[in-house]
Each structure stands twice: as structure tokens, then as C-alpha cells.
Amino acid sequence: MEDKIQLLKEKLHEIDDINSAVSLLSWDQSTYMPSGGAPARGRQMATLSKIAHEKFTSAEIGNLLDSLQSFSEENDSDDAVLVRVTTKDFEKATKIPAQFLADFNVHISQSHQAWMEARPNNDFAKVAPFLEKTIDFSRQLASFWEHDHIADPLIDMADEGMKAESIQKIFGELRAELVPLVKAISEKEKTDDSVLKKHYPEQTQLDFGLKVIKEYGYDFVRGRQDKTHHPFMTKFSIGDVRITTRTKENDLSEALFSTLHESGHAMYEQGINASFEGSPLAGGTSAGVHESQSRLWENLVGRSRGFWSHFYPQLQDTFSEQLNGVSADEFYRAINKVEPSLIRTDADEVTYNLHVMIRFDLELALLEGKLSVKDLPEAWHARYQSDLGVQAPSDVDGVLQDIHWYAGSVGGSFQGYTLGNIMSALFFDEAVKAHSEIPSQIASGEFETLHGWLKENIYQHGRKYTADELIEKVTGGPLTITPYINYLKTKYGDLYSLS
Amino acid sequence: MEDKIQLLKEKLHEIDDINSAVSLLSWDQSTYMPSGGAPARGRQMATLSKIAHEKFTSAEIGNLLDSLQSFSEENDSDDAVLVRVTTKDFEKATKIPAQFLADFNVHISQSHQAWMEARPNNDFAKVAPFLEKTIDFSRQLASFWEHDHIADPLIDMADEGMKAESIQKIFGELRAELVPLVKAISEKEKTDDSVLKKHYPEQTQLDFGLKVIKEYGYDFVRGRQDKTHHPFMTKFSIGDVRITTRTKENDLSEALFSTLHESGHAMYEQGINASFEGSPLAGGTSAGVHESQSRLWENLVGRSRGFWSHFYPQLQDTFSEQLNGVSADEFYRAINKVEPSLIRTDADEVTYNLHVMIRFDLELALLEGKLSVKDLPEAWHARYQSDLGVQAPSDVDGVLQDIHWYAGSVGGSFQGYTLGNIMSALFFDEAVKAHSEIPSQIASGEFETLHGWLKENIYQHGRKYTADELIEKVTGGPLTITPYINYLKTKYGDLYSLS
Numbered sequence: 001m002e003d004k005i006q007l008l009k010e011k012l013h014e015i016d017d018i019n020s021a022v023s024l025l026s027w028d029q030s031t032y033m034p035s036g037g038a039p040a041r042g043r044q045m046a047t048l049s050k051i052a053h054e055k056f057t058s059a060e061i062g063n064l065l066d067s068l069q070s071f072s073e074e075n076d077s078d079d080a081v082l083v084r085v086t087t088k089d090f091e092k093a094t095k096i097p098a099q100f101l102a103d104f105n106v107h108i109s110q111s112h113q114a115w116m117e118a119r120p121n122n123d124f125a126k127v128a129p130f131l132e133k134t135i136d137f138s139r140q141l142a143s144f145w146e147h148d149h150i151a152d153p154l155i156d157m158a159d160e161g162m163k164a165e166s167i168q169k170i171f172g173e174l175r176a177e178l179v180p181l182v183k184a185i186s187e188k189e190k191t192d193d194s195v196l197k198k199h200y201p202e203q204t205q206l207d208f209g210l211k212v213i214k215e216y217g218y219d220f221v222r223g224r225q226d227k228t229h230h231p232f233m234t235k236f237s238i239g240d241v242r243i244t245t246r247t248k249e250n251d252l253s254e255a256l257f258s259t260l261h262e263s264g265h266a267m268y269e270q271g272i273n274a275s276f277e278g279s280p281l282a283g284g285t286s287a288g289v290h291e292s293q294s295r296l297w298e299n300l301v302g303r304s305r306g307f308w309s310h311f312y313p314q315l316q317d318t319f320s321e322q323l324n325g326v327s328a329d330e331f332y333r334a335i336n337k338v339e340p341s342l343i344r345t346d347a348d349e350v351t352y353n354l355h356v357m358i359r360f361d362l363e364l365a366l367l368e369g370k371l372s373v374k375d376l377p378e379a380w381h382a383r384y385q386s387d388l389g390v391q392a393p394s395d396v397d398g399v400l401q402d403i404h405w406y407a408g409s410v411g412g413s414f415q416g417y418t419l420g421n422i423m424s425a426l427f428f429d430e431a432v433k434a435h436s437e438i439p440s441q442i443a444s445g446e447f448e449t450l451h452g453w454l455k456e457n458i459y460q461h462g463r464k465y466t467a468d469e470l471i472e473k474v475t476g477g478p479l480t481i482t483p484y485i486n487y488l489k490t491k492y493g494d495l496y497s498l499s
Numbered sequence: 500m501e502d503k504i505q506l507l508k509e510k511l512h513e514i515d516d517i518n519s520a521v522s523l524l525s526w527d528q529s530t531y532m533p534s535g536g537a538p539a540r541g542r543q544m545a546t547l548s549k550i551a552h553e554k555f556t557s558a559e560i561g562n563l564l565d566s567l568q569s570f571s572e573e574n575d576s577d578d579a580v581l582v583r584v585t586t587k588d589f590e591k592a593t594k595i596p597a598q599f600l601a602d603f604n605v606h607i608s609q610s611h612q613a614w615m616e617a618r619p620n621n622d623f624a625k626v627a628p629f630l631e632k633t634i635d636f637s638r639q640l641a642s643f644w645e646h647d648h649i650a651d652p653l654i655d656m657a658d659e660g661m662k663a664e665s666i667q668k669i670f671g672e673l674r675a676e677l678v679p680l681v682k683a684i685s686e687k688e689k690t691d692d693s694v695l696k697k698h699y700p701e702q703t704q705l706d707f708g709l710k711v712i713k714e715y716g717y718d719f720v721r722g723r724q725d726k727t728h729h730p731f732m733t734k735f736s737i738g739d740v741r742i743t744t745r746t747k748e749n750d751l752s753e754a755l756f757s758t759l760h761e762s763g764h765a766m767y768e769q770g771i772n773a774s775f776e777g778s779p780l781a782g783g784t785s786a787g788v789h790e791s792q793s794r795l796w797e798n799l800v801g802r803s804r805g806f807w808s809h810f811y812p813q814l815q816d817t818f819s820e821q822l823n824g825v826s827a828d829e830f831y832r833a834i835n836k837v838e839p840s841l842i843r844t845d846a847d848e849v850t851y852n853l854h855v856m857i858r859f860d861l862e863l864a865l866l867e868g869k870l871s872v873k874d875l876p877e878a879w880h881a882r883y884q885s886d887l888g889v890q891a892p893s894d895v896d897g898v899l900q901d902i903h904w905y906a907g908s909v910g911g912s913f914q915g916y917t918l919g920n921i922m923s924a925l926f927f928d929e930a931v932k933a934h935s936e937i938p939s940q941i942a943s944g945e946f947e948t949l950h951g952w953l954k955e956n957i958y959q960h961g962r963k964y965t966a967d968e969l970i971e972k973v974t975g976g977p978l979t980i981t982p983y984i985n986y987l988k989t990k991y992g993d994l995y996s997l998s
Contacts, residue, residue, distance in 0.1 A: 036721030037739030240536030
């Protein structure tokens with residue numbers, strides 16, 4: 001038994017080594033690779049991914065897992081959980097026929113290319129046939145699993161255990177709270193956030209962000225930050241978890257909050273139990289839980305009044321000219337300005353979830369066959385009108401804005417953003433229940449208690465528990481929007497003097 | 500036949516993809532990796548190297564090559580040469596027993612570690628037993644091949660076709676010319692190169708180097724430069740050939756000449772026939788030929804009077820304070836100062852080869868059993884005394900100075916440096932014979948004719964020809980030191996007013 005576990009771990013570590021190399025090839029492609037390297041790079045990533053996939057779906061792994069089933073069912077050691085998690089991954093990987101995967105990947109690459117060309121020309125008609133085919137592929141993909149709802153297997157890939165029905169229920173509750181909250185705020189005087197739009201030199205912005213996340217506890221001995229077109233976090237080992245950011249010299253919030261966000265993802269990965277290294281357990285447990293950690297550090301900490309009572313004097317020192325005469329309160333209001341808008345990625349904390357829910361509902365309708373691709377732009381505009389009260393002048397800022405659907409992901413790739421927001425407040429609440437000094441510590445620039453609680457209760461477990469299990473373990477109950485809604489209502493009720 | 504060639508190419512390309520990933524893992528380790536990534540990185544590189552080795556030495560490749568033997572012998576197409584070169588590589592890779600390779604690699608890692616600790620403490624006794632074992636391993640390694648001289652198979656790994664005897668002969672001729680040349684120069688007044696030792700800010704140094712190699716023709720669309728502890732060139736594809744450098748703010752020559760040097764290696768790799776991509780043909784053909792290209796651009800071009808007649812005014816503009824009142828001639832003399840010294844990597848053009856030949860002779864004597872490891876430090880000092888007239892105060896600047904022997908390379912890893920110097924003049928001579936305008940073009944900062952000639956006659960061929968074949972093809976004769984000696988005598992005869 002011990003021998004078999006050891007052999008399994010070795011095989012899995014080998015596969016992880018290959019996947020880590022793919023991650024580095026990808027990181028380099030986004031950071032430093034000269035453009036001439038692109039054709040070979042695509043090939044190199046495909047070759048290594050194929051080898052990793054072949055090794056993982058091999059009969060050898062299958063046989064090892066089979067022979068370890070009874071062991072894994074009998075106990076709850078890390079090794080037993082490893083076998084269970086790996087078995088689930090193995091079943092997922094082997095259920096999808098290789099030919100289907102190859103055909104889908106070819107299609108995704110063509111669809112992505114079409115979107116790249118269609119978007120600047122506001123040409124939805126160009127991508128429509130590709131999107132139709134993506135929906136066909138997605139339905140086929142889902143059909144390899146038994147399911148209640150056609151989207152369930154797709155959702156499960158990112159947020160294991162979640163289902164369309166349960167998400168629709170919780171999103172329904174959230175929407176019922178958010179729409180009136182947004183309306184109430186919209187009736188108030190608009191926040192002036194022009195102070196954020198002055199000229200802020202790039203390097204100074206970057207340095208400030210790095211200083212903050214060092215205080216957070218992001219470990220630079222095991223990480224670094226580089227610049228990319230889109231910010232992301234990536235991991236090559238628990239000892240090497242990197243983040244990226246982008247700056248806009250006329251927008252102070254861009255680099256700063258993306259840095260805080262990615263540091264949350266990265267601290268999660270850096271905090272995983274070192275003994276899980278190289279195994280399927282060494283990763284965040286779901287898209288939602290991962291996002292909860294990025295949002296927690298970005299928003300619940302990084303956009304809080306306490307945080308800025310500590311950091312604003314330093315920021316004002318750093319940008320003394322730009323922030324001259326701007327009070328901490330004015331600044332706090334500027335970074336928390338709520339305003340219904342067209343673009344999801346630029347949205348504030350309150351309206352952001354409405355963007356996500358629109359997409360989630362529409363992709364479900366597409367998969368169910370209740371909405372046809374040709375009617376999608378109209379359905380999009382209608383929902384933006386009803387939920388946010390805004391109308392995009394074109395599809396560029398409408399249905400063409402996000403890459404997800406055009407890169408093969410219809411169903412399963414948006415819900416995690418809002419699940420993450422909901423969970424961020426849920427977990428933060430528990431941390432504060434356990435350590436009531438956390439808010440005052442944040443106001444003193446001390447984050448060790450919070451970081452320690454997250455390591456202990458969330459990070460270290462990696463994929464040992466599913467999101468549901470983790471929530472149950474941490475809160476003693478199921479996923480609920482209550483703490484999140486309370487957080488939003490308290491914070492924005494105060495900011496916008498809502499009764 | 501066509502099918503088998505195609506299949507072979509595909510298999511080889513897959514292996515090349517894996518090896519390219521290893522190169523990127525290594526580049527990242529030297530450039531940007533946080534220290535926490537080190538343990539996993541070593542593992543990742545080992546895993547991928549092992550997979551590439553297994554795939555290359557597989558029965559599938561062996562059978563493909565067998566079935567293509569008659570085709571490869573019948574004609575001289577690129578495909579036929581590919582089969583011949585791959586067959587040679589395959590035989591090399593399969594002749595070494597896997598267990599031997601594993602044992603040797605473990606030993607190398609221990610030896611390297613011992614050297615890292617012994618060197619700062621001037622403790623040769625500590626590494627002596629490791630070096631003895633390395634010599635045993637090297638002799639065993641050589642014994643897997645039939646050979647005249649025990650070092651021949653080791654030399655052949657880096658400089659295919661070269662043998663101890665032929666190198667000793669040509670090195671003997673060279674030494675007979677160099678020792679009196681160095682003596683004659685030593686009797687002249689010492690050159691003052693203190694102008695190079697002023698303070699030169701790092702970024703300005705880097706920018707100037709980049710400007711020069713852009714003029715050379717190093718393609719930045721397919722390359723980039725980063726900083727590392729030791730400068731090197733590495734390739735991930737013909738479309739992505741990178742270089743690194745290091746700067747010393749109190750030494751203007753460090754970054755500049757290492758940049759010119761590495762750009763020569765890189766232009767070679769960038770210039771390889773694109774149809775060779777992903778195959779064993781897509782690389783430099785030997786250590787010597789590779790070094791000839793780096794040395795050509797570093798020394799024959801980059802330390803020439805003509806080059807500086809063009810670039811010195813720009814350099815003087817760039818560093819107006821430091822170079823104020825320093826004439827082009829003074830500067831030219833400073834960068835070509837000849838002075839016997841202790842450290843190979845700091846040596847000038849003339850004395851450099853004496854350093855190399857001392858090492859080559861000593862490692863041959865070690866392998867032959869004519870010199871014992873315990874007598875090595877004394878033998879080292881004796882040769883430095885007789886050849887260069889200098890005495891190292893300790894083994895730190897003596898037998899402990901180079902990593903090579905302590906990283907498993909005894910025999911085969913030094914000769915390429917001097918072979919490269921010899922070939923650099925040989926090839927440059929041919930280029931000038933074909934285009935007599937090259938020297939005057941260099942003096943105008945124009946490098947296209949020279950670069951074009953090198954692409955046409957050297958670069959594009961990759962490994963299609965061995966060094967000997969290439970020299971024969973380009974010069975119509977065998978390797979000869981005549982052009983190199985003429986170059987040195989003319990240049991330094993003029994610089995030091997030798998009769």
C-alpha cells in the first residue's frame with residue numbers, strides 16, 4: 001500500500017513537473033518572450049500538455065488508482081484524500097474522448113482568432129457561427145457526464161459540487177438585494193473620482209503596490225511581480241508563485257487593486273501544505289474559493305476605511321503633488337465609487353455581480369436552447385437596461401466584450417467571480433469572529449492575524465476539501481449571501497447615506 | 500520513405516519541444532526565478548530531460564533511423580543529412596548506459612557542491628578526491644567508444660571530428676608563435692587602461708551595447724537581452740534566441756564585450772535555415788565554430804580600429820564626462836591592452852589562448868595518467884610561470900578558478916575556445932576575400948555584407964556540415980592558424996610597435 005502510494009505520488013509529481021513547465025512557457029509568453037518566439041511557443045505548450053495528458057490518463061495511473069480504492073475509502077488521511085481527488089480528476093480526464101478534445105481545441109483556436117478580428121469591427125455576425133459551434137461542443141462535452149442541468153458538468157469543472165440550480169437560487173437572492181441597492185445609490189449625488197485619473201508615474205505606482213502586498217504577507221522569496229497585458233497569478237511550485245499587473249499612468253486604481261487582487265490568489269497558493277507539492281492537492285480548491293481570496297485582499301481589506309487610514313498618509317507622501325489637499329475620506333470615496341457601467345472588469349464592488357449574473361443567465365439560456373445566438377445581442381442589451389439601466393452603444397461594449405465565450409467557455413467560467421465575492425465576506429466574517437482585533441489591526445497596517453487565520457483555515461488545505469466542504473468546515477453551515485449583503489449594505493449605506 | 504522522414508521529423512520536433520522547455524526553465528532560473536523556486540526547478544529540469552532522453556533513445560526512433568539508413572547514404576539532401584546526424588546522436592545517446600549516466604550525474608552534483616565550498620577557502624585538498632573520481636568517470640565514458648587517445652571521444656562530443664593529436668599539433672604551432680609574441684609585448688611600455696575603470700552607469704552601458712548589436716544585425720524581434728551572473732546565449736526556437744550579460748559599473752569593457760560576444764553566438768543560431776527548426780540540424784555545428792562566431796563579432800570586429808573610428812564618437816557622446824579628452828587611439832589601446840595575467844576569463848586576445856592550452860595539456864595528462872591530481876596545482880603553477888611568467892598567490896586563482904573540471908568536464912571543454920579564436924580569423928579572412936569592402940564598411944558602422952556572408956556560408960547550415968567539412972567548404976583547405984597568427988601579429992605589432 002505504502003509502495004503504491006509512493007509510486008502514485010512520483011508519477012503525479014512527474015506530471016506536475018511537466019505542467020509546471022507549461023505554466024512557465026505561458027508566463028514567459030506573456031512577460032518577456034519576443035514576438036518571433038510565438039509560433040514555436042504554441043507548439044511547445046501543446047506538446048508538453050499532450051505528454052502530461054497522456055501520462056495522466058495512462059493505464060499505469062488507472063491501475064494504481066484502482067488498487068488504492070479501498071484504502072482511500074477507509075480513511076481520511078491526506079494520502080486517502082489524494083487518491084480520491086486524483087481519481088475524480090482521472091475520471092474527468094478519461095471521460096473526454098481524445099478526438100473530441102482535439103477537435104474542440106482546433107475550434108477554440110479558430111473562434112478566438114475570429115473574435116480578435118470581429119471585436120474591433122463590432123462584427124458580431126462574424127463570430128456568431130463560431131459561438132453556435134462552441135455551444136454545440138459545450139453541450140457534447142457536458143453530455144459525457146450524467147447531469148440534471150446541461151450546464152452542471154461544465155460548472156463542476158471550475159466549481160466542483162456546484163450546480164446550475166443552486167447557483168441560480170443564490171444568485172436570485174443576491175440580485176433581489178443588489179438591484180434596489182444600486183438604484184438607491186444611483187439616486188444619490190455622483191462621487192467625484194477624478195483624483196484617481198491624474199498622472200501617476202508607472203514605477204512609483206508599482207513600488208507602492210509591492211510595498212502593500214509585502215505587508216500583506218505575500219512572500220517575495222517565493223514570488224515576484226512582472227508586467228503583462230492582463231494581470232494574472234501563476235504557479236511553478238509552492239516555492240515559486242508569481243503575479244503580474246498592468247499600469248495605467250492616468251488611473252491610480254488599475255495597478256494597485258490588480259496587485260492586491262493577484263496577491264490574494266498568490267498567498268492562497270503559497271500557503272498550501274508543503275507536503276502536497278507536486279500532487280493534485282497542491283492547488284486552490286475551486287474558482288470561487290480562489291476568487292474569494294483575491295477579493296478578500298483586494299476589497300474587504302484593500303478598499304476598507306481602516307486600510308486607508310493606515311496607508312493613505314503613505315500614499316499621499318508618495319504622490320504628494322497629485323494628492324495635495326485630498327483628504328483620506330475623499331480618497332476612500334473615490335476608490336469606492338458605485339456607478340452602473342458597461343464593462344464588467346471596470347465595475348465597482350456593488351454592480352460587478354450584476355454583470356456576472358447577466359452572463360451566467362445568458363449562457364445557461366444558450367445551453368438550454370432557450371436563447372439562440374442570433375438573439376443574444378438583443379438579450380444582452382435588454383438585461384443591461386433592466387438590471388443596470390445602461391445601454392451599450394454597440395456590441396463591442398456589449399456581447400463582444402469578454403473573451404470567455406469566444407475562447408470555448410460557455411457555462412462555468414463566470415459564476416466563480418460572484419461566488420468568490422460572496423465567499424470573501426463569509427470567510428472574512430469568520431476570521432473576525434475568531435479574532436475581533438482584525439479590523440483594528442488592518443487600520444494599523446498589521447495583517448498577520450488575518451493572514452495566519454486564512455493559512456490555517458483555507459490556504460493549507462489546497463484541494464483537500466471541496467468548496468462546500470470547506471465552507472461547512474469553516475462556518476459550520478452552507479454557502480449563504482448574508483455576510484456579503486451585510487458587508488455591502490453597511491459599507492455603501494454609510495458611503496451613500498442610505499437610510 | 501517520405502512518410503518515415505516525416506514521422507522522424509515529428510518525433511524529433513517533439514523532443515526538441517521538451518528540450519526547449521528545459522532551456523527556458525534554465526534561463527528563468529538564471530534571470531528571474533525567486534530563490535524559493537530552486538528545489539522544484541532542479542526537479543522539473545531533471546524530469547523533462549529524462550523524458551526527452553527516453554523519447555530520443557526509444558526503439559521507435561532507432562527503428563525509424565534503421566529503416567532510413569540506405570536512403571541517407573544515397574544522397575545529400577537536407578533530409579539525408581538529418582538522418583545521418585540524428586543517427587550519430589542516437590548512437591552517442593544509446594552507447595552510454597543509463598546507470599552510468601545516473602551515477603555520473605550524482606557525482607557531478609556532489610563535486611560541484613564541493614568546489615563551491617572549497618574555492619573560497621583555497622582548499623584544493625577538499626575537491627581532489629572528487630576530481631580523481633571525475634577522471635575515472637571520464638575515462639570510463641571515453642571507453643564506450645573505440646579511440647586512439649583516451650580524450651578523443653570526450654573532445655568529439657563538443658568538437659566532432661577533432662582529436663587530441665590534431666589539436667595538440669595545431670596548439671603546438673600556435674604556442675610557438677604566441678609565447679614570443681607575449682614576451683615581446685611584455686618588454687614594451689604597459690598600456691594605461693584606467694579610462695575603462697571609471698564609473699559607468701549600468702543602464703547607459705546596457706543601452707550602448709544593445710545599440711551596437713542591433714547594428715550588427717542581431718534580431719530583437721527574435722531575441723532579447725537580460726542580466727545574469729554569467730553571460731550566456733540560449734535558444735528556445737530559431738524565432739527566440741536570447742542573450743544575457745552582466746555589468747560592472749567600474750569596468751566599461753565587461754558588459755560591452757560580453758554583449759558583442761553573445762550576440763555572435765545568437766546571430767549564428769538566428770541565421771540557421773528555418774526548415775531545420777525542431778531538428779538536430781538546428782544548432783551550431785561545434786563548440787569551436789560557435790566560439791568563432793562570438794569571437795569574430797567581439798574581437799575581429801568589436802575590438803578593431805575601424806569599428807571604433809565609427810563608434811567611439813558615439814561612445815564619447817554617451818559618456819562625455821568619463822571620456823572627456825580621451826582620444827579614439829587611447830581608447831583603442833586601452834581595450835586591446837595585452838598583459839599576462841592569472842584569470843582566463845579576464846585575459847586579452849593574445850594571452851587568452853595560453854590559458855586555454857595550459858588547461859588542455861593538463862587535462863590530457865590527467866586522463867592519460869601521466870599527471871596525478873595531487874600534483875596538479877604544482878603543474879599548473881609551473882606552466883603559468885613558463886608560458887605567461889606569472890605566479891598565482893594561491894589555488895583560488897590557480898587550479899580552482901574554472902568550474903569545468905569540477906562540474907564533470909575533464910577533456911573536451913576547453914579546446915573549443917582556442918579553436919574558435921583560430922577559426923574566427925579564418926572565416927573573417929574568407930569574408931574579406933569575397934568582399935574587400937568589409938573593413939571599410941565596418942569603419943562606417945555597416946555590417947550587412949559581413950553578416951550576409953556569414954549567414955550564407957556558416958549560419959544557415961546549422962549542423963549540416965561538421966567543423967572540418969565547413970572549413971573545407973568555406974576555405975578550400977583544412978584548419979590552419981595562419982590567418983589568426985597574421986591577424987594577431989599585424990594588430991599587436993602595430994599597437995606595440997614590434998619590429
